[in-house]
Amino acid sequence: MRSRRYGSDLTDAQWKAIAPLFAGRRPLKHHPRHVLNALFYLSKTGTQWRYLPTAFPPWQTVYYHFRRWTDRGLLTRLLHHIRRTVRIRAGREPDPSAAVIDSQSVKTSHVGGPRGRDGWKRVYGRKRHILVDTLGLLLAVLVHEANVQESQRVPHLLDRAQGWVSRLLVVYADEGYAPTPKGLVWRLYGWALTVVRRTGAGFAPLPKRWVVERTFAWLGGYRRLSKDYERLPAVSEAMVQVSAVRLMLGRIR
Numbered sequence: 001m002r003s004r005r006y007g008s009d010l011t012d013a014q015w016k017a018i019a020p021l022f023a024g025r026r027p028l029k030h031h032p033r034h035v036l037n038a039l040f041y042l043s044k045t046g047t048q049w050r051y052l053p054t055a056f057p058p059w060q061t062v063y064y065h066f067r068r069w070t071d072r073g074l075l076t077r078l079l080h081h082i083r084r085t086v087r088i089r090a091g092r093e094p095d096p097s098a099a100v101i102d103s104q105s106v107k108t109s110h111v112g113g114p115r116g117r118d119g120w121k122r123v124y125g126r127k128r129h130i131l132v133d134t135l136g137l138l139l140a141v142l143v144h145e146a147n148v149q150e151s152q153r154v155p156h157l158l159d160r161a162q163g164w165v166s167r168l169l170v171v172y173a174d175e176g177y178a179p180t181p182k183g184l185v186w187r188l189y190g191w192a193l194t195v196v197r198r199t200g201a202g203f204a205p206l207p208k209r210w211v212v213e214r215t216f217a218w219l220g221g222y223r224r225l226s227k228d229y230e231r232l233p234a235v236s237e238a239m240v241q242v243s244a245v246r247l248m249l250g251r252i253r
Contacts, residue, residue, distance in 0.1 A: 005055050006037070006041055006042045006055075008032055008037065008040040008043075008044040008045075008246065009040070009041075010036060010040070010249065011038045011167075011252075011253070013252055014249045014252050015033050016095070017082065017249070017252050018036075018078060018081065018082060018122070018249070021077060021081055022073065023080055028065070029057075029061070030057035030061055032065075033062070034056060034057055035057060035062055035065045035066075036058075037056065038056035038057060038062040039062065039066055039145060039242050040242065040246045041053070041056065042062075042110075042220055042224060042248065043151055043222045043223075043224040043225070043239060043243045044221075044223065044224075044243075045223055045224075045228060046138055046222075046223025046224045049062070051152060054075075055101055064183050064195045066238065066242075068235070069236070069237075070150075070238040071230045075099065075238055075242065075245070076164075076241065078241075079138060079241050080164050081136045082245055082248045082249060082252075083133075083138065083139070083248055084128065085252070086135075086137060086251050086252070087133070087135065087137070089252070090135065090251075093136070093167060093193065095164075095166050095167045095168065096133035096134060096135075096139075096165060096167065096168060096169075097166045097168060097169045097170070098133070098134050098137070098170050098172065098208070099131050099132060099133055099134070099139055099161070099168055099170075099171050099172070100131070100132055100133075100134070100164070100171070100173070100209060100211050100212040101129075101130070101131050101157065101171055101172070101212065102129075102130065102171045102173070102174065102209070102212040102213065102216070103127045103128060103129040103130070103150045103172045103176075104127065104128045104130075104216050105118040105121045105125065105127050105146045106123065106125050106126060106127075106128060106225075106226075106227055106228050107123055107124065107125040107227050107228070108124070108125040108126055108227065108228045108229075109227050109228065109229045110194075111229065111231045112231055112232070113230065113231040113232055113233070114126070114144075114145050114233060115146065116143055116145035116146045116147030116148065117146060117147050118146035119147075120149060121146075123146055124146065124158050125146050125227070125228055126143050126144060126146050126228045126233065126236065127143070127144055127145070127146050127148065128141065128142075128143055128216075128225075128228075128236070128240060129141065129142040129143070129144065129150065129153055129157050129214075130142075130157075130240070131157055131158070131160075131161055131171070131210065132211060132212050134211055135211075136207070136211050136212070136214050136215040136217075136218065137248055138215065138240070138241070138244035138248075139155075139158035139160075139161045139164065139165060139218060140157055140158070140161040140164075141160070141237045141240045141241060141244075142156055142157040142160060142237065143228070143233040143234075143236040143237045143240070144156075144233060147231045149176075149179075150176050150177055151176065151177050151178070151179040151180040154173075154177060154180045154185065154193075154203055155184070155185070155188060155243060156211055158171070158185065158188070158191070160187055160241070160249045162189060164186070168189075168191055168235065169191060169192065170191060170192045170193075170194055171191050171192070171193050171194065172194050172196055172208040172209060173193060173194070173195055173196070173209075174195070174196060174209055175196075175197055177193070177195060178186040178195050180193060191224070196208055196209050218242065218247055219243055219244070219247070222246075223240055224243070224245040225239065225240065225243055244252060
């Protein structure tokens with residue numbers, strides 16, 4: 001195994017924490033750790049696929065495995081595996097009892113694909129809709145056109161978390177989610193949707209709500225997410241997962 005070349009590369013301890021997910025699979029020409037390192041480099045630096053350094057496997061190979069792992073749900077399993085590992089190391093239960101939801105509108109690039117205009121934020125592109133635990137660790141992500149109101153897509157996002165968060169009881173949201181039928185969320189998932197409202201004038205961090213805003217700030221450190229560069233929303237979601245996995249792995253030394 002080659003030594004680390006880039007700051008985004010996995011350390012031995014980080015690879016050891018996720019290696020079981022790749023054990024027993026059909027041997028690859030290029031080691032999964034090398035492929036992951038290429039994905040982490042791409043998400044961190046924002047480089048294009050074709051400009052991946054030659055220290056990594058060929059970009060076509062990296063892209064092939066990225067799409068294959070996405071389609072087969074391996075990236076989602078990796079996300080929840082490392083999220084549970086980080087929570088346990090922090091002295092928490094593997095799954096949270098509370099979560100926070102929010103969205104972020106971002107511009108899209110010239111590659112095309114579904115998009116729309118967020119009239120409130122004056123952004124033409126897509127929304128990244130995320131659900132995080134109270135540590136700010138990603139539980140689920142949904143990418144959709146920016147012209148779609150957040151409350152309309154809440155069930156679609158929560159569907160992504162169902163089955164992965166056995167202890168979840170309450171989901172906190174801001175006033176933009178007030179139109180969401182709380183009874184529907186309770187009947188479908190057994191979770192209480194709680195809207196956190198502002199109590200005064202001016203800016204002030206809202207209780208519980210600041211956690212998800214901090215997560216967006218963390219993800220902002222990954223240049224591939226500075227815009228939505230992907231043609232397909234599903235690929236955009238996978239790139240958010242890749243960045244979130246690398247973020248969580250940073251807590252393992």
